[in-house]
Structures are given as structure tokens and as C-alpha cells.
Amino acid sequence: MKRKDAKTQSVEYPSVQDMNDDQRIGIVKDIFASVTDKYDFLNRFLSLRRDVAWRKRTVNEMNFFSTNRFLDVATGTGDLALDCANTYENVNVVGVDFVQEMVNNGLKKVDAQNLNNRVELKWGDATNIEFEDNSFDVTANAFGIRNIPDKEKALSEMKRIIVNNGQVMVLELTTPEPGFWRSTYGFYLNGILPKLAKWFTKNPAAYEYLADSIMNFPTRKEFLVLMKSVGLKNCRAIPLTFGVCTLYIGDK
Numbered sequence: 261m262k263r264k265d266a267k268t269q270s271v272e273y274p275s276v277q278d279m280n281d282d283q284r285i286g287i288v289k290d291i292f293a294s295v296t297d298k299y300d301f302l303n304r305f306l307s308l309r310r311d312v313a314w315r316k317r318t319v320n321e322m323n324f325f326s327t328n329r330f331l332d333v334a335t336g337t338g339d340l341a342l343d344c345a346n347t348y349e350n351v352n353v354v355g356v357d358f359v360q361e362m363v364n365n366g367l368k369k370v371d372a373q374n375l376n377n378r379v380e381l382k383w384g385d386a387t388n389i390e391f392e393d394n395s396f397d398v399t400a401n402a403f404g405i406r407n408i409p410d411k412e413k414a415l416s417e418m419k420r421i422i423v424n425n426g427q428v429m430v431l432e433l434t435t436p437e438p439g440f441w442r443s444t445y446g447f448y449l450n451g452i453l454p455k456l457a458k459w460f461t462k463n464p465a466a467y468e469y470l471a472d473s474i475m476n477f478p479t480r481k482e483f484l485v486l487m488k489s490v491g492l493k494n495c496r497a498i499p500l501t502f503g504v505c506t507l508y509i510g511d512k
């Protein structure tokens with residue numbers, strides 16, 4: 261990673277295929293710490309508010325039956341954690357993320373919504389979750405798994421901390437099947453999105469990385485195989501908005 265221009269703090273990242281795992285983790289931390297202030301706005305703007313509907317759908321698929329606890333992994337600014345707490349009034353929510361700037365931003369939202377009694381956000385690593393086995397009914401990772409090199413470890417950790425018959429959910433941007441929508445989406449991701457992001461963030465390279473990481477994410481079939489490989493059952497994929505996003509669900 262080299263800095264091109266210290267004044268605008270613009271940076272250049274190697275392509276996803278050329279990064280080693282440690283480099284990638286460092287770049288992911290750098291990116292999210294640098295876009296925190298604009299993160300929520302850019303999410304809504306660049307997805308035409310679809311991100312809100314996708315999280316809502318995820319929350320609607322949740323099933324609480326034993327611990328009444330939800331763990332939001334890679335919680336970022338806490339949107340999914342807050343959606344869950346607002347939807348299920350008897351559920352306690354924890355969100356973890358390894359970029360403290362994102363967590364701090366989320367904590368302001370928890371305060372503003374008076375949810376401190378049921379929503380706890382804190383630093384935590386998705387590949388080494390601090391909670392004991394069987395502590396939650398449901399865990400989810402929204403738009404975070406794409407950034408985690410060791411996806412198998414992250415999924416195993418999610419499975420470990422939920423109770424039997426609990427749910428592991430992954431919401432992630434995907435590429436539509438080859439054809440018109442895939443070409444249109446590829447053009448948007450690589451041609452338009454980084455240019456739009458340039459207007460709003462000091463780090464447009466973050467959005468070049470975003471396009472790159474989406475295009476390099478496993479296909480739906482491959483990701484379902486990965487979920488099954490960690491021992492999850494009834495693994496299914498629900499395509500959202502012409503397959504631009506997918507909600508994956510597996511049971512323990």
C-alpha cells in the first residue's frame with residue numbers, strides 16, 4: 261500500500277488477489293477507520309437505500325427461542341444490531357467490530373435511540389470471538405465476511421457461540437449470474453461507484469477495494485459449500501434485489 265498524496269490522504273491498494281492475509285487485514289482496518297464518518301451516508305446513497313431493506317429482511321428471518329440473545333459480528337456502526345433490538349423488544353444484542361472508530365460511531369446511535377440497556381457494542385475480532393459456546397440464539401455478519409481472509413474460521417466461530425438449532429446468517433454483496441444484470445452491476449461497481457465515492461470521501465481507493473472484493477467473493481454455490489464444511493445444516497441462500505445481495509442462513 262503506498263500513499264500517493266499526503267494532503268488528500270489518497271492511497272493506492274494492491275488488488276485483492278495480490279494481497280497476503282496480513283496485508284489485507286491491515287488494509288481493511290485502514291479503510292474502515294478512514295471512511296467511518298461517511299460510512300452510513302455512503303451505504304444508503306451507493307446502494308440506493310437497498311442496504312436498509314436487506315438488513316430488515318435479515319432481521320425478519322431471525323428466530324429467538326432460548327437465550328434471546330443476538331450477536332452482530334463485524335457490526336460496524338451497529339445498524340443490524342439496532343434493527344434487531346428495535347424489532348425484537350425482548351432480545352439483548354451484542355455487536356463486535358475490530359475497528360474502534362466504527363464502534364464509537366455506533367455507540368452514539370445506541371445512545372440516541374436509548375437502547376443502552378439492551379445493545380452493547382464493543383471491540384472484537386470475528387475470527388476469535390470472546391464469548392463462550394452456546395451463548396446466543398442467532399448470530400449474523402452483514403457485509404463483513406467479504407473482508408475476512410479466513411472465512412472458514414469466522415463461520416466456525418459463529419457456529420460455536422450459538423445454541424443447537426440456532427442460526428448463522430451472512431448478508432453479503434454478490435455478483436448476479438452472467439448476463440445483463442451482471443454486466444450492468446460490474447460497470448456500476450468498477451466504473452461509477454469509485455467516481456461517486458471520490459466526491460464524498462478522502463479515500464476513494466476504499467471503494468475500488470470494495471468493487472474488487474465483491475468481484476472476488478465466492479459464488480453462491482461455493483459459499484454454501486463453505487457453510488456446510490463447518491457443520492452448518494439446512495444451508496440456504498436467498499437472493500435479494502436481482503442477486504446483487506444474498507442472505508445466507510445455516511442452522512447448528
Ligand SMILES: C[S@@+](CC[C@H](N)C(=O)[O-])C[C@H]1O[C@@H](n2cnc3c(N)ncnc32)[C@H](O)[C@@H]1O
Nearest residue numbers: 292334335336357358359385386402403404407
Ligand atoms: C462493510 S462494514 C459492515 C458493517 C455493518 N455490519 C453494516 O451492516 O453496515 C464491514 C465491517 O467489518 C469489520 N471487520 C472486518 N473484518 C473483521 C474482523 N476480523 N473482526 C471484526 N470486524 C471485522 C470492519 O471493521 C467493518 O466495520
